[in-house]
Amino acid sequence: MPRVEAAEWVGEPPVRDTDAVAALIPMVRRIVAARVADVTAAEDLVQETLARVLAASGRVEPGMLEPYAIATARNVVATAWREEDRQRRNQHRVVDLTAPDLPEGGLLAEEERSAVAAALARLSERDRQALLAHEVSGRDTRSLASELGSTAGAVAAQLHRARARLRVEYLLARDRTEPPTERCRPVLFALSSGDRRRQREVDAGRHLLECDVCAALSQPLLERAPQRDDEVRIPIGGDADVVAARQAARELAGRLGCFSPTDLTLLATAVSEVTRNIVKFAGSGEVVVEVLDEPRRGVQVTARDAGPGIPDVERALQDGYSTYAGLGLGLPGARRLMDEFAIASEVGRGTTVTMTRWCGNR
Amino acid sequence: MTGPRLVSILRQGSYLIASIHTALDDTQMTAFQHDLVERIGRDRARGVVIDVAALDVLDSFASWTLRTIGEVARLRGAVTVVVGIQPEVAFAMVTLGMDTGSVHTALDLEEGLEFLDRVVGPRRPAAAARGGSA
Ligand SMILES: [Zn+2]
Numbered sequence: 001m002p003r004v005e006a007a008e009w010v011g012e013p014p015v016r017d018t019d020a021v022a023a024l025i026p027m028v029r030r031i032v033a034a035r036v037a038d039v040t041a042a043e044d045l046v047q048e049t050l051a052r053v054l055a056a057s058g059r060v061e062p063g064m065l066e067p068y069a070i071a072t073a074r075n076v077v078a079t080a081w082r083e084e085d086r087q088r089r090n091q092h093r094v095v096d097l098t099a100p101d102l103p104e105g106g107l108l109a110e111e112e113r114s115a116v117a118a119a120l121a122r123l124s125e126r127d128r129q130a131l132l133a134h135e136v137s138g139r140d141t142r143s144l145a146s147e148l149g150s151t152a153g154a155v156a157a158q159l160h161r162a163r164a165r166l167r168v169e170y171l172l173a174r175d176r177t178e179p180p181t182e183r184c185r186p187v188l189f190a191l192s193s194g195d196r197r198r199q200r201e202v203d204a205g206r207h208l209l210e211c212d213v214c215a216a217l218s219q220p221l222l223e224r225a226p227q228r229d230d231e232v233r234i235p236i237g238g239d240a241d242v243v244a245a246r247q248a249a250r251e252l253a254g255r256l257g258c259f260s261p262t263d264l265t266l267l268a269t270a271v272s273e274v275t276r277n278i279v280k281f282a283g284s285g286e287v288v289v290e291v292l293d294e295p296r297r298g299v300q301v302t303a304r305d306a307g308p309g310i311p312d313v314e315r316a317l318q319d320g321y322s323t324y325a326g327l328g329l330g331l332p333g334a335r336r337l338m339d340e341f342a343i344a345s346e347v348g349r350g351t352t353v354t355m356t357r358w359c360g361n362r
Numbered sequence: 363m364t365g366p367r368l369v370s371i372l373r374q375g376s377y378l379i380a381s382i383h384t385a386l387d388d389t390q391m392t393a394f395q396h397d398l399v400e401r402i403g404r405d406r407a408r409g410v411v412i413d414v415a416a417l418d419v420l421d422s423f424a425s426w427t428l429r430t431i432g433e434v435a436r437l438r439g440a441v442t443v444v445v446g447i448q449p450e451v452a453f454a455m456v457t458l459g460m461d462t463g464s465v466h467t468a469l470d471l472e473e474g475l476e477f478l479d480r481v482v483g484p485r486r487p488a489a490a491a492r493g494g495s496a
Contacts, residue, residue, distance in 0.1 A: 238387075239387035239388045239389045239390075240387045240389075242387055242388065243385050243386075243387045246419055246421075247385070250418070261450050262449075262450040262453055262454075264450075265418060265419065265448075265450035265451055265453070265454045266450075266453070266454050266457060268418065268419050269419050269420075269421050269454040269455075269458060272419055272421040273421055273422060273458070276388070276421070276422075276423060279388075330422060332459070333422055333457075333458040333459055333460070336457050336458065336459065337454065337457055337458060
């Protein structure tokens with residue numbers, strides 16, 4: 001593989017893998033506890049989930065750690081259920097259920113080949129030709145580019161997209177799954193290509209919380225996604241996460257070097273307010289802090305939950321509306337602290353607050 | 363709470379000096395409020411200094427908690443003064459639309475103690491200070 005493309009996939013494991021995974025524990029516990037009543041069994045499944053997430057965290061895009069943990073927790077619980085069910089159905093048989101009674105190796109290899117063939121068939125002709133020329137015939141991007149009258153960079157980008165699509169189609173064919181909604185494929189492509197802007201456009205994070213099929217597929221897709229260091233994602237599950245979110249936002253924004261201490265404090269305070277709203281009204285959710293380069297340099301904060309939603313957003317933005325602790329400054333206060341502020345909320349589906357502070361503004 | 367101490371509450375004459383050493387979450391902030399209010403009664407304090415110089419954020423909940431402490435302390439006969447609010451933090455509080463309400467503020471610990479000496483009289487042992495109006 002030519003060097004430029006290899007670089008897309010190479011990333012240093014995050015230094016604070018363990019911390020990041022530890023931060024997921026309350027959320028994983030909640031997910032498992034909601035599905036498994038037995039406390040001891042639930043804790044075993046929590047530990048198994050965390051072990052898997054930790055093992056994969058070096059290969060997983062940091063930004064998608066939380067959805068990935070959610071998907072893993074669901075899969076681990078579902079597998080445990082299937083296993084329990086199998087044990088129950090087969091209790092009368094005195095055989096070792098764990099010993100395979102099929103020559104599964106050969107069978108799996110055959111299934112794998114047909115899945116790859118099916119996936120290739122679903123690509124566009126252009127993508128398929130590019131991939132085959134590159135991967136099978138070993139043509140490098142430069143010679144492909146001169147043949148196609150394009151640039152090496154454009155060919156590399158096309159290959160990147162084609163490979164991302166191939167991974168999605170391969171997993172769908174392998175699992176014999178057809179995505180349940182029209183939003184699924186765009187979300188899966190965005191995850192597979194590690195295209196952050198596209199992930200935002202299709203609201204991939206929320207879709208993973210809502211769609212079991214995509215949540216399950218996100219695991220293998222994200223294991224191949226590139227690492228990022230201009231984004232931090234904080235799973236929110238309790239009071240302590242409010243502090244973690246505002247500190248993470250300050251830290252990331254501070255690294256840009258274009259914010260004054262006052263700017264950083266205003267940002268941290270706004271993050272504190274919107275994160276507290278998640279804890280108070282939805283119980284859990286996530287906060288994403290990312291660096292923006294367009295239209296100019298700045299920091300964008302997205303606070304997202306799948307909670308009850310806000311029936312009247314206009315009113316929620318008026319001072320004094322929110323009633324907890326006799327305060328109503330959360331959302332309107334945060335809006336005053338930031339340069340841009342938007343809320344999307346749907347009753348019964350959740351709330352997303354997006355707010356931005358631009359560099360060197362005031 | 364475990365680990366390094368998040369707050370300390372020291373007695374000095376008829377005053378309590380409470381210092382917050384690190385960022386507190388809402389649960390910890392509420393625990394601090396309860397501890398401090400309890401100490402005000404137990405030590406029969408006439409004045410309370412809350413030092414927040416170590417805090418990089420005073421958001422709506424933290425501001426509201428400081429205000430509550432001040433009002434509860436007042437009802438129990440003590441005057442509260444918050445000291446050490448950092449300039450950026452003060453600016454953020456104003457922008458947020460938050461202030462410490464009826465709670466007094468001073469630049470630092472020294473000025474906070476001077477303020478208490480002016481409004482509740484000089485520092486005396488707590489027992490002797492009892493009986494005056496707050
Ligand atoms: Zn889906």
